[in-house]
Amino acid sequence: MVQADSEGVEHLLCVTCQQPAKLQCPRCLELNLERDLAAFCSQDCFKASWAEHKKVHKPSATHGWHYCTRHGQGRSLNMPDFKWTGDLRPARIAPMRPIPSHIPKPDYYLTGVPVAEEESRQQKSVKLYSGKAVEGIRRACLVGRQVLDAAAAAVAPGVTTDEIDRVVHEATLAAGAYPSPYNYYSYPKSVCTSVNEVICHGIPDRRPLADGDIINVDVSVYLDGYNGDLNETFVVGQVDEASRNLIKVTYDCLHNAIAICKPGTPYRDIGDVISKHAKAHGMGVVRTYCGHGIGEFFHCAPNVPHYAKNKAKGVMRVGEVFTIEPMINQGSYRDKTWPDGWTSATEDGKRSAQFEHQLLITEDGCEVLTARLPTSPPLWWEVEQGSDGAEQPPPGAALAANGTAS
Amino acid sequence: MSNSSSDDEEVPLAVPLGAQDAQFAAQATAQAGSKQETVPAAADEAVQAPAAVVPITLITGYLGAGKTTLVNHVLTAKHGYRCAVLLNEIADSADIERALVKEPEGQDAAPLADWTELENGCICCSAKNDMVKALESLMQQRARFDYVLIETTGLANPGPVAAALWTDEQLESSVCLDCVVTVVDARNVERQLADLRPDGAVNEAQQQVAFADVVLLNKVDLASEEQLQRIEAAVHDMNAEAAVLRCQRCEIDLGRILNTGIYSAGMAAGQEASAHAGTGAAAAGAAAAAEPTAAGAAAAPDVGDAGGEQQPQCGDPQCSEAGPHHHEHHGFNGPGPHRSIDCSSSQHDSRVGTVTIRLPGRALLLPRLRHWLDMLLWDQGGEADGGAAAQGPSTILAANRADTGAAAAATAGVPEIFRIKGLLHVSGSSRKHVLQGVHEIYDVVEGPEWAAAEQRGSKLVFIGRRLPREALQKGLEACLEPL
Numbered sequence: 001m002v003q004a005d006s007e008g009v010e011h012l013l014c015v016t017c018q019q020p021a022k023l024q025c026p027r028c029l030e031l032n033l034e035r036d037l038a039a040f041c042s043q044d045c046f047k048a049s050w051a052e053h054k055k056v057h058k059p060s061a062t063h064g065w066h067y068c069t070r071h072g073q074g075r076s077l078n079m080p081d082f083k084w085t086g087d088l089r090p091a092r093i094a095p096m097r098p099i100p101s102h103i104p105k106p107d108y109y110l111t112g113v114p115v116a117e118e119e120s121r122q123q124k125s126v127k128l129y130s131g132k133a134v135e136g137i138r139r140a141c142l143v144g145r146q147v148l149d150a151a152a153a154a155v156a157p158g159v160t161t162d163e164i165d166r167v168v169h170e171a172t173l174a175a176g177a178y179p180s181p182y183n184y185y186s187y188p189k190s191v192c193t194s195v196n197e198v199i200c201h202g203i204p205d206r207r208p209l210a211d212g213d214i215i216n217v218d219v220s221v222y223l224d225g226y227n228g229d230l231n232e233t234f235v236v237g238q239v240d241e242a243s244r245n246l247i248k249v250t251y252d253c254l255h256n257a258i259a260i261c262k263p264g265t266p267y268r269d270i271g272d273v274i275s276k277h278a279k280a281h282g283m284g285v286v287r288t289y290c291g292h293g294i295g296e297f298f299h300c301a302p303n304v305p306h307y308a309k310n311k312a313k314g315v316m317r318v319g320e321v322f323t324i325e326p327m328i329n330q331g332s333y334r335d336k337t338w339p340d341g342w343t344s345a346t347e348d349g350k351r352s353a354q355f356e357h358q359l360l361i362t363e364d365g366c367e368v369l370t371a372r373l374p375t376s377p378p379l380w381w382e383v384e385q386g387s388d389g390a391e392q393p394p395p396g397a398a399l400a401a402n403g404t405a406s
Numbered sequence: 407m408s409n410s411s412s413d414d415e416e417v418p419l420a421v422p423l424g425a426q427d428a429q430f431a432a433q434a435t436a437q438a439g440s441k442q443e444t445v446p447a448a449a450d451e452a453v454q455a456p457a458a459v460v461p462i463t464l465i466t467g468y469l470g471a472g473k474t475t476l477v478n479h480v481l482t483a484k485h486g487y488r489c490a491v492l493l494n495e496i497a498d499s500a501d502i503e504r505a506l507v508k509e510p511e512g513q514d515a516a517p518l519a520d521w522t523e524l525e526n527g528c529i530c531c532s533a534k535n536d537m538v539k540a541l542e543s544l545m546q547q548r549a550r551f552d553y554v555l556i557e558t559t560g561l562a563n564p565g566p567v568a569a570a571l572w573t574d575e576q577l578e579s580s581v582c583l584d585c586v587v588t589v590v591d592a593r594n595v596e597r598q599l600a601d602l603r604p605d606g607a608v609n610e611a612q613q614q615v616a617f618a619d620v621v622l623l624n625k626v627d628l629a630s631e632e633q634l635q636r637i638e639a640a641v642h643d644m645n646a647e648a649a650v651l652r653c654q655r656c657e658i659d660l661g662r663i664l665n666t667g668i669y670s671a672g673m674a675a676g677q678e679a680s681a682h683a684g685t686g687a688a689a690a691g692a693a694a695a696a697e698p699t700a701a702g703a704a705a706a707p708d709v710g711d712a713g714g715e716q717q718p719q720c721g722d723p724q725c726s727e728a729g730p731h732h733h734e735h736h737g738f739n740g741p742g743p744h745r746s747i748d749c750s751s752s753q754h755d756s757r758v759g760t761v762t763i764r765l766p767g768r769a770l771l772l773p774r775l776r777h778w779l780d781m782l783l784w785d786q787g788g789e790a791d792g793g794a795a796a797q798g799p800s801t802i803l804a805a806n807r808a809d810t811g812a813a814a815a816a817t818a819g820v821p822e823i824f825r826i827k828g829l830l831h832v833s834g835s836s837r838k839h840v841l842q843g844v845h846e847i848y849d850v851v852e853g854p855e856w857a858a859a860e861q862r863g864s865k866l867v868f869i870g871r872r873l874p875r876e877a878l879q880k881g882l883e884a885c886l887e888p889l
Contacts (some may be wrong), residue, residue, distance in 0.1 A: 025421035
């Protein structure tokens, strides 16, 4: 329990009775655990809470904050040993948030394994959507967009990624949807938050965002049987030019790829377009993770690589729904996975950005199902364009974005 | 004062917040590294350049053909190759959870899961399939293998597994498909190949041969020379590109099946389609239909030359006609062993065969060819939602197809393509291009320069069932550069 006094200085409150705390659990101190969960006003209060409190001393998914291990199946009291590639380190993660019973859930909510998805024919052949199903997917994508916008509004220096997770989790539930990442192969949170050198699948934790950071927020929701999936990279406070450039180039990579999406385009061409633009700016394209089919399932066919000269199968047809989600690195394209089994970081520790849209192929091209709304918080160059009201591109921008609010 | 033993004991004495924090914090930090929970974190890894790619040889064949013998030969013979062998006790798909790994030292095979951190593999928009990731994990853990052999017990159709192992070079996987080897039993294979499936489904023995880069004709001591030649001819009919090696107890020079470079982009020079030393086949020329041979080179040369009139020796043991003659093959090219008493169309329609198409002199437009291959290989009749009709099939298949779907394909006589190989003359390039296709995946990569003296042209080889030669020919001609 934490409370700020009249000068904004935070004081810890007793876990048991919420009075100002003067004491702390010695075991928590020894283990370097979260102080606000260890604060007590008196030995009596400490003793009263002991049976419940001591649970945080053991790594647990339900009590206390711990380090994530084994894809989310494990917790550790201490940060794992690892040769970290940059400055970022994992922080402890919160217990899993509850999901109310009235929210319809996918099969993996209980087991961690998306069995229906794994066994589906849609792993091999691409489903063609039309009619009511398309409307359902559109609705899921709209909710996803609204949730991402809420997360964007919450991004600020000092805000933890765990707080972003809370915003996403609550906004998703409020819309009657299930946060798709939650327990997907044991993923412990409702959103992926990837800071600086993290490429993707960053796990929300106790680390506060710092001025100068960049952060990608990747939202996926499951509404009435359909999935919506999108992500954007935001600046935190004042960010250096190289990072702004990285973000804009990544955005343009995505939109250049969207521009060629129409019936008859082979999926393998997407990677050629993205790679060409990234290379022209001296940046690397991540190869390990690809765009994917989505709809009834979170991940299914087709596979959409972002790198050039790939052997991806398939040619776009009306009714196909999939994502394009290029991850672009300032330096090498290579990635290295953290001990938590999820977080993927650049091998050289330099920064990475990502943008993602979910698309539906239509007769004359494609529909961007997760398009930005007029109310969406502006991306960094949109802020600058708005503020000086002029038409010249902001400093560091590669090209003027073709088209507007998506 | 801090109670560092079990929490089950009494509540310890709380300590003040504040001043002593620094002291305790320092102490706690010092201890931080020592208390690990369950699984140790990934070992420190220096940033390193990717190591050489370990080639994968996929071994298929009927039970009893000798796959196990081959595996044992690999594991025990003093051949200098350090191989890991993956035994896949599976029914129909690459179920890695049931895969076993055997090491050169010859200990009992242990589950692959023991070797690797095979957790519920997250597909999750990952570029590599589970089997590839498992193999990479294996390579990392025991970095003393030069080769991986995967024995696919009972896997009738090696196509999807082979395609999945043929990773994009950009992924810099530590493993990659290198060679598909089919072991056949000289004593039983003719019967197996002739076995007619009821609903027009493909004969598995034929399918295994279709995907082979190398066929090991095993147990030659149990068959006559005549039989062996018939088998070699039959194999060549089905798959004109495969090298056939006769052997006993699968004792072969392992260099023939390991690190062949067949699927690597660099190995373009060796892609001359019929230049496999093992078959002794005559080099293909424009009109090189072979004289009927009595002994020696058993494999018939490429047949189906555009406009070629001569038919090579008929391999039919029942057929007593001497000299060139012709059996009705209902659109299927080339002779092959068959019972002349039953020249039924259904048997021929469902038989695996090779169609070779040559396009001498003129260049192909690569984008057009790619588009044509996309349409040809990828069943464009996807699963439609809400009862809407699936999109129309490709023009190539349209004439033959009544409706979509694999079950329908079996009954309606739809063409199936298992392998494609080709050496291409591409418009706008002074380099040869190599075409390689396995199952649904194909690639066209640049090869070496055309030599000044070389006659430029393209040759494509299709291995599959019910291949419509005319339609394929026409489709390819439409991809040629206009004169």
